[in-house]
Every structure is written in C-alpha cells, then in structure tokens.
Amino acid sequence: xxxxxxxxxxxxxxxxxxxxxxxxxxMATCSSDQSVKVWDKSDSxxxxxxxxxxTHSGSVWRVTWxxxxxxxxxxxxxxxxxxxxxxxxxxxxxxxxxxxxxxIKRTTLVDSRTSVTDVKFAPKHMGLVLAxxxxxxxxxxxxxxxxxxxxxxxxxxxxxxxxxxxxxxxNPSSSRAHPPMISVGSDDNNVTxxxxxxxxxxxxxxxxxxxxxxxxxxxxxxxDIAFAPNLxxxxxxxxxxxxxxRIFKLVPLRRDSTTSSGPTKFEVQLxxxxxxxNSQVWRVSWNITSTLLASxxxxxxxxxxxxxxxxxxxxTGILRGDxxxxxxxxxxxxxxxxxxxxxxxxxxNSVAGAASAGRYETSKKTNSLSS
Amino acid sequence: MEEVDVEPTTTLIxxxxxxxxxxxxxxxxxxxxxxxxxxxxxGERSGCPSVHVVRKDEDIYSPILRKLFNESHHIFVGLxxxxxxxxxxxxxxxxxxxxxxxxxxxxxxxxxxxxxxxVTCCAHLVLFVLRLHSQVSxxxxxxxxxxxxxVLFIDAAPAGCLLLHLLDWVRLHKADVDEKAKEVLQSxxxxxxxxxxxxxxxxxxxxxxxxxxxxWHEECDRCLQxxxxxxxxxLETICKILLGDEDAMLEHKELLGTWYHFLVSxxxxxxxxxxxxxxxxxxxxxxxxxLDSRSVPEPLDSILLAAFEFDLHQVIKxxxxxxxxxxxxxxxxxxxxxxxxxxxxxxxxxxxxxxxLVLEYASGLVSHHSLWQLAVDYFDHCPEFGRVYLxxxxxxxxxxxxxxxxxxxxxxEQRHMTEQVRSICKIMAKRALSNNRLGSALSWxxxxxxxxxxxxxxxxxxxxxxxxxSFSDLDLIDNLGPAMLLSDRLTFLGKYREFxxxxxxxxxxxxxxxxxxxxxAKIAPRSFWMTLLTDALPLLEQKEVxxxxxxxxxxxxxxSCVFVCVFQGEDVETxxxxxxxxxxxxxxxxxxxxxxxxxA
Numbered sequence: 001x002x003x004x005x006x007x008x009x010x011x012x013x014x015x016x017x018x019x020x021x022x023x024x025x026x027m028a029t030c031s032s033d034q035s036v037k038v039w040d041k042s043d044s045x046x047x048x049x050x051x052x053x054x055t056h057s058g059s060v061w062r063v064t065w066x067x068x069x070x071x072x073x074x075x076x077x078x079x080x081x082x083x084x085x086x087x088x089x090x091x092x093x094x095x096x097x098x099x100x101x102x103x104i105k106r107t108t109l110v111d112s113r114t115s116v117t118d119v120k121f122a123p124k125h126m127g128l129v130l131a132x133x134x135x136x137x138x139x140x141x142x143x144x145x146x147x148x149x150x151x152x153x154x155x156x157x158x159x160x161x162x163x164x165x166x167x168x169x170x171n172p173s174s175s176r177a178h179p180p181m182i183s184v185g186s187d188d189n190n191v192t193x194x195x196x197x198x199x200x201x202x203x204x205x206x207x208x209x210x211x212x213x214x215x216x217x218x219x220x221x222x223x224d225i226a227f228a229p230n231l232x233x234x235x236x237x238x239x240x241x242x243x244x245x246r247i248f249k250l251v252p253l254r255r256d257s258t259t260s261s262g263p264t265k266f267e268v269q270l271x272x273x274x275x276x277x278n279s280q281v282w283r284v285s286w287n288i289t290s291t292l293l294a295s296x297x298x299x300x301x302x303x304x305x306x307x308x309x310x311x312x313x314x315x316t317g318i319l320r321g322d323x324x325x326x327x328x329x330x331x332x333x334x335x336x337x338x339x340x341x342x343x344x345x346x347x348x349n350s351v352a353g354a355a356s357a358g359r360y361e362t363s364k365k366t367n368s369l370s371s
Numbered sequence: 372m373e374e375v376d377v378e379p380t381t382t383l384i385x386x387x388x389x390x391x392x393x394x395x396x397x398x399x400x401x402x403x404x405x406x407x408x409x410x411x412x413x414g415e416r417s418g419c420p421s422v423h424v425v426r427k428d429e430d431i432y433s434p435i436l437r438k439l440f441n442e443s444h445h446i447f448v449g450l451x452x453x454x455x456x457x458x459x460x461x462x463x464x465x466x467x468x469x470x471x472x473x474x475x476x477x478x479x480x481x482x483x484x485x486x487x488x489x490v491t492c493c494a495h496l497v498l499f500v501l502r503l504h505s506q507v508s509x510x511x512x513x514x515x516x517x518x519x520x521x522v523l524f525i526d527a528a529p530a531g532c533l534l535l536h537l538l539d540w541v542r543l544h545k546a547d548v549d550e551k552a553k554e555v556l557q558s559x560x561x562x563x564x565x566x567x568x569x570x571x572x573x574x575x576x577x578x579x580x581x582x583x584x585x586x587w588h589e590e591c592d593r594c595l596q597x598x599x600x601x602x603x604x605x606l607e608t609i610c611k612i613l614l615g616d617e618d619a620m621l622e623h624k625e626l627l628g629t630w631y632h633f634l635v636s637x638x639x640x641x642x643x644x645x646x647x648x649x650x651x652x653x654x655x656x657x658x659x660x661x662l663d664s665r666s667v668p669e670p671l672d673s674i675l676l677a678a679f680e681f682d683l684h685q686v687i688k689x690x691x692x693x694x695x696x697x698x699x700x701x702x703x704x705x706x707x708x709x710x711x712x713x714x715x716x717x718x719x720x721x722x723x724x725x726x727x728l729v730l731e732y733a734s735g736l737v738s739h740h741s742l743w744q745l746a747v748d749y750f751d752h753c754p755e756f757g758r759v760y761l762x763x764x765x766x767x768x769x770x771x772x773x774x775x776x777x778x779x780x781x782x783x784e785q786r787h788m789t790e791q792v793r794s795i796c797k798i799m800a801k802r803a804l805s806n807n808r809l810g811s812a813l814s815w816x817x818x819x820x821x822x823x824x825x826x827x828x829x830x831x832x833x834x835x836x837x838x839x840x841s842f843s844d845l846d847l848i849d850n851l852g853p854a855m856l857l858s859d860r861l862t863f864l865g866k867y868r869e870f871x872x873x874x875x876x877x878x879x880x881x882x883x884x885x886x887x888x889x890x891x892a893k894i895a896p897r898s899f900w901m902t903l904l905t906d907a908l909p910l911l912e913q914k915e916v917x918x919x920x921x922x923x924x925x926x927x928x929x930x931s932c933v934f935v936c937v938f939q940g941e942d943v944e945t946x947x948x949x950x951x952x953x954x955x956x957x958x959x960x961x962x963x964x965x966x967x968x969x970x971a
Contacts (some may be wrong), residue, residue: 007424147964301394323387
C-alpha cells in the first residue's frame with residue numbers, strides 16, 4: 001500500500017470523522033472546529049472543497065451521507081446535544097462555475113439531553129430514517145415521511161438502553177427474512193460486568209423495537225460497532241471495537257409458532273478476536289463486500305483483517321504514521337511505490353527482489369543503468 | 372498442511388503521528404482514507420491535519436498492463452464458454468492452447484514494458500524506469516511459473532516428453548535472461564549427440580530409447596576413462612558434463628544461472644527418462660547443490676519447487692502471497708479448475724478456492740473507471756457469490772453521465788437485477804429533479820416505475836403550465852404511451868396535453884370529448900378544475916361546430932355547480948364563473964333546439 005495523495009483538510013481543530021458518499025465521489029469531514037466540509041472529487045482524481053460551514057456549537061463527532069436516492073443529504077451529530085440534517089441546494093450558475101455549493105439545515109433534532117455520540121441513516125429500503133445515540137443512554141429513531149420535505153422529521157422510537165451509548169450500526173440487510181435491526185454499543189465505565197452490546201429488532205405486530213440480544217461476553221467499554229454487508233446470507237456478522245477487535249456471527253434461530261411473537265432469538269458465535277492493537281480499539285469498519293475489516297487502535301495503527309477461503313481470519317496489512325513532522329509541500333501527485341517507504345521488505349516485491357539479486361535481470365536493465 | 376503466518380506489511384504514512392497518536396480511517400472505492408486524530412474526547416488537540424488517500428494496487432492504473440487485463444479477460448470468457456459435453460481428457464489440447472494464449476499475453480506485455488523502459492531516458496524518470504523493470508521481472512517470473520505449471524499439470528507430459536518440455540522451458544527463459552549465455556549454451560549444446568534423440572515422434576518406445584541412451588552413456592564413460600580427452604581439458608569437461616557429472620556442471624555455475632537450469636541439465640545428462648513422480652527428488656537436491664548454504668531460497672524458488680513436487684495448492688498459496696495482485700493466481704487457478712485438476716489434487720474446497728480468487732481479482736478491477744466492465748464477466752462466472760457481489764458493486768459505480776448510467780442499467784437489466792435498476796433510475800431522477808430538469812426526471816421516474824415520484828413531477832409540470840401557460844418537454848409528454856398509466860397524475864398530464872394538441876389541430880369535437888372525460892374520470896387534481904372549466908368555455912361558444920350535446924352540457928353544468936359549491940368562499944374568479952354559466956345556458960339552449968329538430 002502507498003499514499004497516493006494527501007489533501008490539506010484545513011480544519012482548525014481535530015478531525016473526528018470522514019465519510020465517503022455512496023459512490024465515492026464526494027467526501028464530508030467534521031471537526032472540533034464545529035464545522036463540516038464537503039469535498040468533491042474531479043475526474044482527474046483531485047479533491048476540491050466545495051462547501052465549508054459551521055454546523056454546531058460544539059465539536060462535531062460524526063457526519064454521514066444519506067443514500068443518493070434521497071438526494072444530497074448529510075447528517076451530523078455533536079457535543080452540543082443536537083443532531084442536524086443538511087441538504088444541498090443547487091445554486092446559481094456562477095456558484096457552480098466557482099465550484100461551490102450551498103448546504104442548508106433542514107432540521108435540528110434536539111431531543112437529547114447529552115452529547116450525541118453517533119448518527120446513522122437506516123438502509124434505504126426503510127425509507128428516509130435516521131438513528132442517533134447519546135451519552136444519556138437513549139437511541140432515537142427519526143423518520144421523514146415526505147422525502148420531498150426534509151424539514152419534517154418525526155421521532156418514531158425512543159429506545160432506552162440504560163447505559164451511556166457510544167455507537168450504533170444498522171443491519172444493512174434488505175432481505176424480507178430480516179426485520180429492521182440496529183446494534184448499540186456502550187462505553188459506560190460506571191457499570192461493569194454487563195453486556196455492552198445490545199441488539200434491537202423491529203416487530204411488525206407491536207410496531208416497536210424490542211431487544212433481541214445482549215452480548216454478555218463483551219463487558220469492556222465499546223467504542224465502535226459495525227454490521228457487515230449481508231451478501232445474501234441468512235446470518236449476520238458484527239464487528240466490535242472494544243479492548244480488542246471482535247467479530248461475532250449471529251445466527252437467527254428457527255422459531256416455532258408458539259414463540260412467533262417477540263424478537264428473534266440468536267445463536268451467538270465468536271468468529272475472531274484480535275488483540276494485536278495491544279490496547280483500546282476505537283474504530284471498526286467493513287469494506288463494501290465485507291471481505292476486509294479495518295480497525296484503529298491506541299497503538300496508532302490501522303489494521304486490515306481478512307478471511308481466506310477457509311474462513312480463517314488474519315491481519316493482512318498495517319497503516320501507521322511515521323511520526324515525522326508534516327512537510328511543507330502537499331502531495332497531490334502519484335507517489336511511486338518505493339520499497340523504502342515500508343517498514344519491512346514487502347513480500348510483494350520479493351519476487352522482483354530476485355531481480356536486484358541479479359538472477360533475473362534483463363540485459364536491457366544493465367544497459368540503461370550503466371549509461 | 373499448516374498455514375504459515377506471513378507477517379503483514381506495514382505502510383508508513385509520512386507526516387502523521389507526531390501530534391496526535393490515533394489514526395482515523397474511512398473505506399473508499401479502491402482506497403482507504405486515513406487522518407491523524409484523537410479518539411479520546413478529552414485529549415490534546417491541534418488543527419490543520421491532512422487526509423491521506425492510501426491505495427493498494429496501482430497495477431490497474433498502468434496503461435501497459437491494461438492490455439494484459441483486457442486480453443486475458445477475453446481468454447477467460449472464451450474458456451468459460453467451452454462446453455461441458457466433451458470429457459476433460461479430450462479437451463487437453465484446447466486447455467494447453469489456452470494456457471499458451473495466456474502466456475503469450477504475458478510475454479507481449481513484458482516486451483512492451485521493456486521497450487518503454489528502454490526508450491525512456493529522462494533523468495528524473497529513473498524511479499519510473501526502475502518500476503518498469505520491476506514489473507518486467509515480476510512478469511518474467513509469472514510466465515516462468517505459468518509455463519512450468521503448463522508443462523507439469525496441464526500438458527502433463529509423461530516420462531520422455533517431460534524432459535524435452537522442461538528443456539524448452541529452461542531454454543525459453545534462459546534466452547530471455549541472457550543473450551550471451553544463449554550463445555554459449557548453443558555452442559556447448561549436445562545436439563551433436565542428439566542424433567539418437569528422436570523420441571517425440573514416437574518412432575521408438577521409451578524403453579528402446581532408454582537402452583540406446585545407456586549404450587551411448589557407457590561409451591562416453593569409456594572415452595573418459597580411457598583418457599581420450601586428456602590432452603584437451605576443455606573437451607574433458609564437456610565429456611564429464613555429458614555424463615552428468617554434477618561437480619563439473621557446478622564449476623560452470625554462472626553459465627547455468629539458476630538451479631532449475633542445473634536441474635534440467637542434470638536430468639538431460641543423467642536421467643533423460645525421468646518420470647513426473649521422480650522430479651521432486653531431483654529438484655530438491657539440485658536446489659540444495661546449486662544454492663550456497665548461506666543463501667535463503669527466495670519465494671520464486673519455493674514456488675517452483677512446490678510445482679516440481681506437484682503440490683498445486685502450495686503453488687497457488689505461495690503465488691498469492693508473493694504477487695501483489697490477484698491476476699495471476701485467479702486466471703491460473705481458473706484454468707486448472709477447468710482441467711479438473713483441483714479436485715484430483717485433493718482440494719475439496721477447490722472450486723471454492725477458484726471462486727475466491729476470481730472474486731478477489733474482479734473486486735480489484737471495479738474501482739477503475741473503465742476496467743470495471745471487465746469485472747462483470749468475472750462475477751458472472753462465480754456461481755455462489757458472483758451475483759451478490761455484482762449487485763453490490765454495480766450499485767456503487769459512479770453515475771457521472773447519463774451515458775454511463777445507461778451502460779450500468781443495461782448490465783443490470785440483462786441480469787434481471789430489478790432492485791438495482793430501480794435504484795439507479797431513482798438516483799438519476801432525483802438528481803434531475805434537484806437540477807430542475809423535469810423532463811429528464813420524469814423519464815427516469817418512469818423507468819424506475821416509481822409512481823410516487825412520477826406523480827410529484829407531473830404536479831410540477833402542471834404547476835409550471837399554470838404559471839407559464841405552456842408545457843415544457845412536449846416531446847416526452849406527447850410520447851408517453853402506456854407509461855402514462857404509472858400514476859393518475861401522470862395520466863392526467865398526458866391526456867391534458869393531448870387535449871391541447873387536439874385543440875391546436877382544430878379537432879374540436881375530439882378535444883371537447885376528451886376534456887369532458889377528464890372531468891368525469893376524477894383524475895383531475897382539484898387545483899385544475901377551474902382551468903378545465905375555463906378550457907371548456909371556447910368550446911361551448913363554438914357556433915359553427917356543435918360540440919356538446921345537451922347531455923354533455925348538462926354534465927358540464929353539474930360540474931360547474933359542484934365547483935362553485937366546493938370553492939365557495941375561496942378566491943374564485945367570479946367573472947369567469949359568470950361567463951361560464953352564460954355559455955352553458957346558451958349551449959344547452961342550442962343543443963335542445965338542434966337535437967329537437969328533425970333533419971329534413
């Protein structure tokens with residue numbers, strides 16, 4: 001792996017979240033400087049900031065994009081106890097020429113009494129639905145019934161988790177066999193020995209969310225949680241960032257007619273557990289096809305985890321800062337894959353490494369180097 | 372068989388990690404974004420960090436390698452389409468031919484890379500040239516391995532032919548590597564003594580050949596013992612080599628260059644009838660003899676050794692680790708699977724392995740702006756997960772232009788991916804609507820079969836008509852056809868426009884009838900009632916042509932009364948209403964008179 005490009009983000013304070021849009025052509029960053037910036041990728045691959053505006057009166061923790069079926073819509077959440085929904089307005093033609101766009105606030109969600117720690121849109125098949133979680137231990141689910149009028153959101157559900165919440169993840173499965181499901185992680189330090197991951201499931205009959213499962217084996221504070229893309233499987237895969245990285249498999253148990261009411265029961269299996277970060281793990285996230293999981297920890301590394309065709313999980317790559325001061329020039333061009341930039345001789349060059357040993361050299365190479 | 376844990380590679384991000392110790396990240400299409408941050412909320416803070424784009428595989432961006440991807444895609448698709456009815460063993464020549472095709476594609480690419488490296492002479496492009504050479508070396512090694520796999524597994528030459536194929540293999544690669552060595556090899560070539568060697572033609576059996584060879588070998592040996600060559604040390608050395616004296620051969624290591632050249636030479640001069648099953652013993656010992664005790668076998672050596680040991684799985688595994696992208700292992704494994712070799716080598720997960728590798732390779736292509744289309748065919752030929760992978764990836768293809776959107780749609784429609792079709796059309800419709808391109812928004816909504824959106828857009832059209840007095844996108848609305856039925860509002864829009872068209876063409880009777888049916892069918896939005904009634908006015912006033920019968924007029928009167936009742940108290944143009952009442956009355960009178968009169 002190599003750094004292809006560096007973008008000067010220009011935030012005046014720490015960046016807390018970066019979010020790609022669905023197609024990977026736009027990016028949103030949010031910061032403790034209370035602003036959100038939106039970046040657009042040009043055809044040549046360069047990133048330009050097309051909007052930057054103050055969104056909250058406190059640090060902005062997370063920013064996330066709605067599905068493009070709903071237009072260009074962002075949601076942000078903040079220490080200021082609110083979450084907000086933003087929509088891009090197509091501006092005047094001279095704005096477009098200058099490469100700028102306008103975002104306006106459609107609504108502020110003020111129901112939380114404490115810092116709102118996460119905000120996530122539900123899968124698109126559920127409509128325009130948003131969930132937030134707060135340090136007050138409540139998960140709130142909002143819906144915009146009229147997708148053409150984003151200023152109208154109604155609070156549909158309030159789920160009291162009884163523990164301070166740090167993260168949420170919607171199950172992306174749109175299969176009819178799977179009712180809407182949301183997982184909640186808690187970083188509550190005050191209550192030990194209780195399961196810090198809860199899974200809630202929507203019930204069509206009661207039209208409410210009910211708790212389906214608590215992962216009792218996860219008792220340390222949880223900082224991030226992520227359902228894997230479903231891939232048409234009958235079971236669910238959930239990654240958790242806690243004192244280590246854990247991957248769980250949740251298999252829905254077949255229910256007989258007597259227990260058909262109430263949430264699904266699951267068989268919970270631990271697929272993998274990695275403590276390579278040697279410390280707290282703060283973020284976990286799946287790639288699109290759920291073949292790779294990335295995690296970030298207190299050791300300052302981002303680690304990539306992959307399962308082979310035998311379903312054995314291994315670390316396949318590590319990203320780490322080199323601890324050097326930032327150099328003045330911003331690199332927007334392609335950096336070549338120089339072996340020196342890696343900490344150790346890279347295996348992918350070991351076949352070519354033989355070239356330098358002189359055994360597989362082409363005669364031309366000798367000529368060009370000696371000239 | 373133990374899974375060896377390979378140390379993961381560490382990539383350092385320059386300029387990160389000094390002020391803040393955490394690394395935030397975000398997955399993207401073909402890349403991962405990383406940035407310096409601090410996840411502990413109360414931590415020390417600082418500003419102006421950069422966001423770094425980290426990529427894994429740059430090969431897909433190389434314009435020269437692109438030919439490799441394009442052409443091998445063509446071969447891959449051809450291979451998948453070979454019919455199943457012919458038994459595998461009869462298809463061997465076909466598979467060998469396909470294997471040679473793959474190899475020629477690799478060689479062509481290699482030659483082009485060498486050419487470019489040769490003609491590039493700018494000083495500041497030294498890194499670029501070095502990279503080209505590195506790529507050439509990798510392709511060289513790739514072709515070397517593939518060729519050996521072809522000889523051992525696909526062609527599966529028996530004893531006798533085996534050595535000749537191995538000789539070709541070594542010669543081909545030696546020729547690549549060292550022109551000078553080639554000359555020397557030819558001058559030292561035992562071809563003079565190969566008069567006995569007409570084995571491939573099958574004119575003699577292996578045993579006959581073996582006997583002749585032994586006879587010749589004994590003669591050579593006698594010459595050596597007789598000291599016939601004592602006067603000429605050079606000739607003596609040659610004779611020793613011909614007799615398979617390993618020490619003599621090893622003295623000329625630099626000519627041999629590689630341990631596998633040594634291996635083939637050994638076999639040539641001491642065991643020309645070697646059987647495939649015996650190969651691994653000679654391979655291992657050749658490698659041990661040739662390499663210094665100090666030098667560690669390199670990955671390429673391990674891969675070749677695994678091939679000589681007929682350990683297919685090890686070959687694939689080692690190649691997956693050693694090579695940066697999945698191209699090689701995916702295509703080779705796919706070919707071996709078609710030859711039914713993965714099963715016969717006890718890989719019960721064989722077809723899973725093939726699919727796993729092909730999916731990996733194709734997933735790597737998807738983020739490329741044009742190569743993504745190649746990926747489609749690879750996914751198509753992965754029976755278990757191909758479809759769901761394709762659905763996930765197609766949804767994410769950026770729709771920068773209508774043309775690209777249509778391309779993606781065609782792929783989805785061909786595969787009956789109805790949800791993806793609907794979603795893409797909806798995204799395009801929403802985008803068009805946001806940009807006020809109503810016509811485009813409407814046609815995308817129709818394609819998405821999205822009644823709700825179609826209704827919304829039709830309303831906008833009608834509102835536009837009310838404000839401007841004319842329709843936009845007439846072409847589209849005039850040619851809706853059966854799509855009109857998607858939503859009531861859309862039907863109304865289409866029919867109302869038709870009314871205007873008929874009126875414009877002076878087809879008043881038809882226009883009148885249509886207008887009446889619009890009012891009676893109850894699909895007219897309430898906001899439009901006044902407009903419709905107003906539209907009726909001129910028709911009622913027509914003197915020459917009698918449009919409305921008294922029944923019609925009766926209906927119209929009722930409608931207008933209803934209208935008045937409903938909108939009582941609202942801001943209604945009373946003057947217009949009066950005119951309407953007058954016109955209705957007059958029309959009714961005329962109708963009664965006309966209908967009452969018997970035509971003479």
